[in-house]
Amino acid sequence: MGLNVQTFRKIRQSLIFLIGTLLLFSCGNANPNAGATSTAPVTPSATPEAPPTMNNIIPKPHSVQPAPGGFLLTAATGIHVPSGNEEITAIGRYLAEKLQPATGFNLEVIPASGAPGAGNIYITLEGGDPALGEEGYTLAVTPDLIALVAYMPAGLFHGIQTLRQLLPAPIEQPTVQPGPWVVPAGVIRDQPRFTWRGAMLDVARHFFGVADVKAFLDEMAYYKLNRFHLHLSDDQGWRIEIKSWPNLTAIGGATSVGGDPGGFFTQEQYAEIVAYAESRYVTVVPEIDMPGHTNAALASYAELNCDGVARPPHTGMEVGFSTLCVGADITYKFIDDVIRELAAITPGPYLHIGGDEVQTLGTDEYNAFVQKAQSTVHKYGKRMIGWDEVGRIDLLPLTIVQYWNGPLAAEAARKGAKVIMSPASRTYLDQKYTPATEPGLYWAGYIEVQESYSWDPATQLEGVSEGQVLGVEAPLWTETIRTFSDVQYMVFPRLIGLAEIGWSTAAGREWSEYRLRLAEHGPRLDARNLNYYRSPQVPWV
Ligand code: IFG
Numbered sequence: 412m413g414l415n416v417q418t419f420r421k422i423r424q425s426l427i428f429l430i431g432t433l434l435l436f437s438c439g440n441a442n443p444n445a446g447a448t449s450t451a452p453v454t455p456s457a458t459p460e461a462p463p464t465m466n467n468i469i470p471k472p473h474s475v476q477p478a479p480g481g482f483l484l485t486a487a488t489g490i491h492v493p494s495g496n497e498e499i500t501a502i503g504r505y506l507a508e509k510l511q512p513a514t515g516f517n518l519e520v521i522p523a524s525g526a527p528g529a530g531n532i533y534i535t536l537e538g539g540d541p542a543l544g545e546e547g548y549t550l551a552v553t554p555d556l557i558a559l560v561a562y563m564p565a566g567l568f569h570g571i572q573t574l575r576q577l578l579p580a581p582i583e584q585p586t587v588q589p590g591p592w593v594v595p596a597g598v599i600r601d602q603p604r605f606t607w608r609g610a611m612l613d614v615a616r617h618f619f620g621v622a623d624v625k626a627f628l629d630e631m632a633y634y635k636l637n638r639f640h641l642h643l644s645d646d647q648g649w650r651i652e653i654k655s656w657p658n659l660t661a662i663g664g665a666t667s668v669g670g671d672p673g674g675f676f677t678q679e680q681y682a683e684i685v686a687y688a689e690s691r692y693v694t695v696v697p698e699i700d701m702p703g704h705t706n707a708a709l710a711s712y713a714e715l716n717c718d719g720v721a722r723p724p725h726t727g728m729e730v731g732f733s734t735l736c737v738g739a740d741i742t743y744k745f746i747d748d749v750i751r752e753l754a755a756i757t758p759g760p761y762l763h764i765g766g767d768e769v770q771t772l773g774t775d776e777y778n779a780f781v782q783k784a785q786s787t788v789h790k791y792g793k794r795m796i797g798w799d800e801v802g803r804i805d806l807l808p809l810t811i812v813q814y815w816n817g818p819l820a821a822e823a824a825r826k827g828a829k830v831i832m833s834p835a836s837r838t839y840l841d842q843k844y845t846p847a848t849e850p851g852l853y854w855a856g857y858i859e860v861q862e863s864y865s866w867d868p869a870t871q872l873e874g875v876s877e878g879q880v881l882g883v884e885a886p887l888w889t890e891t892i893r894t895f896s897d898v899q900y901m902v903f904p905r906l907i908g909l910a911e912i913g914w915s916t917a918a919g920r921e922w923s924e925y926r927l928r929l930a931e932h933g934p935r936l937d938a939r940n941l942n943y944y945r946s947p948q949v950p951w952v
Pocket of ligand 1: 730767798815839852888
């Protein structure tokens with residue numbers, strides 16, 4: 412009887428580990444006890460893993476120079492941070508928290524005034540190169556020291572994500588694993604290609620609460636994404652408390668697509684989400700969709716309707732039928748109150764007003780409304796973002812257009828607007844992978860993992876070149892996505908590739924190489940217990 416696949420894989424893993432460990436300790440001073448107080452010999456892991464390598468990081472770093480040997484993380488490893496710097500101390504604590512479950516080590520975060528001795532981790536801005544920009548970093552690993560240096564704290568935070576991926580995959584397990592915890596030696600110098608690396612969660616069609624949103628943010632941070640677009644209102648649901656218009660959540664927040672349970676964020680809960688995101692160097696971008704996609708508001712207040720009659724709640728999936736009453740004064744008091752309250756609880760500079768799929772207004776009516784909305788957003792100190800339909804209006808210099816499916820993004824770019832690239836046929840995570848995918852839609856086509864990876868934001872759209880592209884964003888619309896497990900299934904692994912498109916250089920980026928790195932990445936998704944789609948296009952290990 413032949414070996415079954417599982418047994419074969421186990422034997423293969425053990426051989427790989429054995430060879431890797433022998434190589435590691437033979438060709439470099441792994442200094443297994445550097446900095447350790449105990450002199451206990453290193454016991455090989457009972458769960459053999461691939462030999463440590465710097466070549467499987469996602470997003471792919473800007474430059475990687477491997478070196479012989481590795482740094483052994485032990486319970487005695489200290490995380491040294493500049494004394495008195497609260498922000499970097501918090502980053503050090505974050506690292507300690509992320510390493511604790513799988514190692515069982517309670518690593519100490521130690522205020523330092525300079526580089527520590529052997530066997531430690533050093534996180535600092537000292538010597539940070541301005542050329543690394545706000546989000547770049549260098550990570551230098553020798554058998555004696557891990558030095559993470561950046562010009563700004565966000566760079567240190569992104570460097571931590573790389574360090575996590577340099578440790579063996581079991582580092583992501585929620586329970587203590589045998590180790591050893593070897594970080595391969597070498598130098599990584601890294602910084603992002605685009606400043607806008609985003610994901611959007613539609614909490615209007617189906618509502619996802621604070622805990623799910625925090626879990627989503629944790630995964631975004633792991634892949635160095637930095638913009639979280641929250642689609643807070645639509646025909647089927649209004650999900651953010653507006654104190655001056657309480658029915659928006661009392662009535663507009665009561666249901667969802669298919670009559671599923673509703674829900675909403677109080678302003679305190681929204682503030683909690685924003686704080687959580689900010690601590691992970693993610694900027695929250697709230698969206699109140701207008702003048703279309705507004706049935707939830709029109710169901711909440713009769714006076715917002717031109718005929719003075721409140722609309723019934725919408726639990727279907729049709730789009731384009733609703734619009735605010737753009738000829739009524741009350742509409743502009745409404746949007747002023749909403750934008751004012753939302754701007755006041757949003758520390759980020761952006762406020763998204765949607766503007767998509769308005770089939771019941773003339774062009775002039777639409778343009779005049781969006782122009783007023785743009786002035787209102789500007790009045791409250793925010794930069795307006797709109798889906799590409801807003802490209803028709805006279806855009807303020809700082810207004811951003813989000814390309815999804817039409818010709819107007821190119822028109823906006825010609826007027827000098829910056830563009831966020833969210834081509835539906837590549838980035839819409841609610842689209843099925845294949846016809847066999849349970850949840851999801853397919854109006855933009857089936858989007859397998861290879862298809863979501865194999866494109867470039869600078870060449871995707873005629874008339875929109877690299878200099879006009881702020882970056883990329885992957886929206887997850889939730890008409891058909893009812894559980895957080897389904898969110899994970901539709902998001903992973905496609906969001907991982909989109910994070911690489913936003914971060915890594917275009918040169919040399921190609922599917923045939925990425926698919927192997929993604930395959931090696933699989934055990935890290937398993938360790939984080941993510942319900943991801945194991946695409947047959949990827950040779951998962
Ligand atoms: N288009 C709509 C979304 C959602 C989507 C589902 C945009 C900008 C189709 N608008 O995408 O509200 O219904 O795939």
